[in-house]
Amino acid sequence: MNTITVGHRAGPRLLAGLSYYGPAGLPDHHRQHGPLPAVGRRLIDVVDAAGLTGRGGAGFPTGRKMRIVAGGRGSKVVVANGCEGEPASSKDRLLLTMLPHLVLDGLAAAAAAIGARDAYLCVHDHEASLLESLQAAVAARKDSVRIQVSGVPGRYVASEQSALVQYLNGGAAKPAFSPPRPQERGVRGLPTLVNNVETLAHLALIARYGDRWFRSAGLPAAPGTMLVTVGGAVRRPGVYEIELGTPVGEAVARAGGLAEQPQALLVGGYFGAWLPAGAAWPVPMTHAALKAAGGALGAGMVIALPASSCLLAETARIVRYLADEGAGQCGPCVFGLPALANAMADLAYHGGRGRAGRQLAALLPLVERRGACKHPDGVTQLIRSAVRVAARDAREHDVAGPCRGITREPLLPLPGEDL
Amino acid sequence: MRLRVNPIACTGHGMCAELLPELITLDPWGYPLLASEMVPQALAGHARRAADACPTLALLADDSFVAGPGVRHGRRHAG
Amino acid sequence: MSIDLHGPGLWYATRATGLVSMLLLTGSVLFGLLVAGRFSSARWPRFLTQGMHRSISLMVLAFLALHIGTTVLDSYTSISLAAAFVPFASSYKAGWLSLGAVALDLIIALVVTSLLRGRLGYRAWRRLHWLAYACWPVAIAHGLGIGTDRSVTWVIAVTLACLGGVGAVAAWRVLSFGAQ
Structure with missing residues (x-):
């Protein structure tokens, strides 16, 4: 898998600590970003100002979600969603295997901001080695929040947020009817913040570098960077970090460009939509722009379909x-x-x-x-x-x-x- | 009043379509299709009866939504 | 007009309301089974089945109130009001009477939980409603054991018809459930 992040105006952020020699341990992580500063409720304002949105696919404003949960009664719970139900996406797994402490920092920061004492990191239960390495990563840290790594059945719909909550509550890993939403009544009936692991990784950096730094990449209406999985008929399929608003064509170019004459691009993964290759090329990768073009950003997948395919x-x-x-x-x-x-x-x-x-x-x-x-x-x-x-x-x-x-x-x- | 179907609870008994044919029809598999979520005042009683009759309590009639004349999506009462 | 607490009038009323209660309870069970098995035809919509189940169940309660009222008022036997609800609270045919008390408690529980179904939630209600399958045979046994008319031919015939009817519809219900 390629994870090259060249050609950045702002340079790689999440993937800055990526090493070809193996997963980043806690010392590596601290060398790269320094320790996580003490954060509290004020972090929610910073996240709001940064304009971070969920990177799991729906793109809901993260600060607003945190505020809803923080405003609920009693203690709170945070759930990191690392299940990556999209078969064509690899970004969450890349973060969890190579940069686990970035995600765990984000989980700890989110917990501190909303007042949660319990946190869960959910990954698919068939990934035994990932579960093990994450448990080791959690054990190596000294977080005030209790972090539990949970294996979740590897079905596509099991990673939907209400399904995760229902599963953590001892039920089936299947979506539940809402209301109530997990933000109101989630794990053990407590207000629960469910965030994608990439969202949390961004949160870990916002806690360190602030909202203005975050906004220095991307567009004013869609700030920051995001991980995209580029695949199909491209020369170097893999996970790349791009600024939001980067044209689809540039994301493909980041992956070495097209390997064959294209006919269409699947943008947004299997929850996304097909776009004609020519029309998709200049569209900025933001939720709004892709929606206007008849597609979806989803969890950031771009798959090039060659003209010879059906x-x-x-x-x-x-x-x-x-x-x-x-x-x-x-x-x-x-x-x-x-x-x-x-x-x-x-x-x-x-x-x-x-x-x-x-x-x-x-x-x-x-x-x-x-x-x-x-x-x-x-x-x-x-x-x-x-x-x-x-x-x-x-x-x-x-x-x-x-x-x-x-x-x-x-x-x-x-x-x-x-x- | 606003109608919602809990699709997980619904097992397609089809009683709602019998009791509220003005707003509810059944799809080819026997599950309810709502013509509109908002219930006109004149049908509120029938809608409540249909919700009450649902054998699996899958039809939800929410009184906190009031459809005014010309209001398409309804408004939630303040407070 | 006065009620003669010593004459046979109350006794007749007890027997009559008991029999009617048995018929109604059987009807309620039959229609309940038809609802659960999703019976419907061009001429018989489903909401009618459910409406019958509900109305008949409430009528059961009304007739049982009469049945118990006449029993308690009847001075021939000394059955207290408590004995109608609490098993073994009376010495008169304690076993058979207790079955009636159990059946009554179950019926009240079934009706109350059904009226509060919206608050209870579907799953909890559904589990509780399985009690109906225990309640009906207990009530029938009470009638067979204590009923004055239990050896009258047409009463036996009616009781057998009730048993046969529920048996047949229950079998249909199980089969239709399997087919779905």
Whole structure:
């Protein structure tokens, strides 16, 4: 995996302490950033002023979330979400394996700011070595907050924040109905702050260097840097740190540029959307700009699909995976996603003779906004963008049968596959 | 009044669609589709009855939302 | 008009309300099973099944109030009001009477928890409502054991019909549940 961060105006921040020789221990971490200063409630104002937003995908203002939790009654809980449900994303795992103390600093700082005595760091339970190394990292520190490293079942929806909370409360790792949100009633019924591990890593640096430093990178409306996972038909796929507002094309260039003629980019991962390569190129990587362009920033994935691939077949494969990954709780998701996956496969592999397109059009509104979590909405957004971007392909598939692209080996990564 | 479905609790009995056909229809799998979350005043009684009848308590009628004339999303009462 | 506390009038009333209560309770169980098994047809919407279940359950309570009232007022046997609720509070056919007390307590619990279902939450209510399957046989046993008319042919026939009806619908419920 490449983690080169050259070409920065502000230089790497999160990845500044990255070493090719191995994970950064506590002494390495302190050499790089110095110890975490004592912080308290005032850190919330600093985070507000810094304009940090969640890096897990939703992009909610972190300061506002902290303030909601801090304003709740009694003691509080912080949960660091390191589950990285997105199969195409590697940034959280990079942070947790190589720079664990940056994340743990952020966890400790968040706990101190909101008044939490208990904190949980959640990662997938099948990653035994990661669990072990994180436990060792926690043991090496002297935090006033009790940090517990928890293994969570490795399903896609298990990393949704209410699912994490329900699991930590002894229930199933499945999304719960809200309200109440975890911010109001979470772990053990206490107000609970759930943050992505990258968000916490930024928090660790804001606690040290302040809000003005944070804002010196990125755009005024979308400040700071973020980690992106660039993959697909690029020369050096990997995790890169970019400033928010960096054009999509520049993020691809950071990954060595395109390895093949592109047809479309999947921006935002499997919860994101397809964009035509040409149209996506100049779009700044911010939530607002990508949304306006018909896409999503999500957890910062950019995957380049070469012209020789079949976008519809790739999407059909991902939709099937996502349909299987549901929690099986909500009817529209349980019945709707497999139906969508069938219709999508019909369109991609059999050229449904107009039927598949009609089926998709009928099914999409039956699934949208009808789940307890955003899982079904992510799937419909992906399908809508696929049909939009590959409209001509879809018509051709329908009339003349599938294109040659379906014979190409699948490009988009799924768990359990070696690529 | 505002209606919500808890999709986790809902098991598709379909009683709500029988009791409030003005606002609720069933999808092909038997789960409720709301035409609108906001309930007109004239239907508030029926909506409450439908929520009350739901065998799994999955239909929630929230009285703290009041639909005024022309208000599309409703407003929460102050205090 | 005065109530003759010594004549057979109250005794007849006790027997009659007891029998009606058994029929109503059986009806309540039948419709409850139909709700749980999601019975419906073109002419019989689901909310009707549930409405019947609710209304009949409340009628059970009303008839049981009469049944208990006439029993307690009847001076032929000395059954206290407490004995209607507390098992073994009376010496008169203590075993069979206690079954009635248990069934009554269960019925009250079932009705109260159902009225408070919204506050209780679905899961807790659902678990408590399984008590209905214990309550009904206890009530039937009470009637068979203590009922004055238990050996009258048509009463036996009605009781058997109740047993058969619940048995059949319960079997349908189990099968329909398996099919879903």
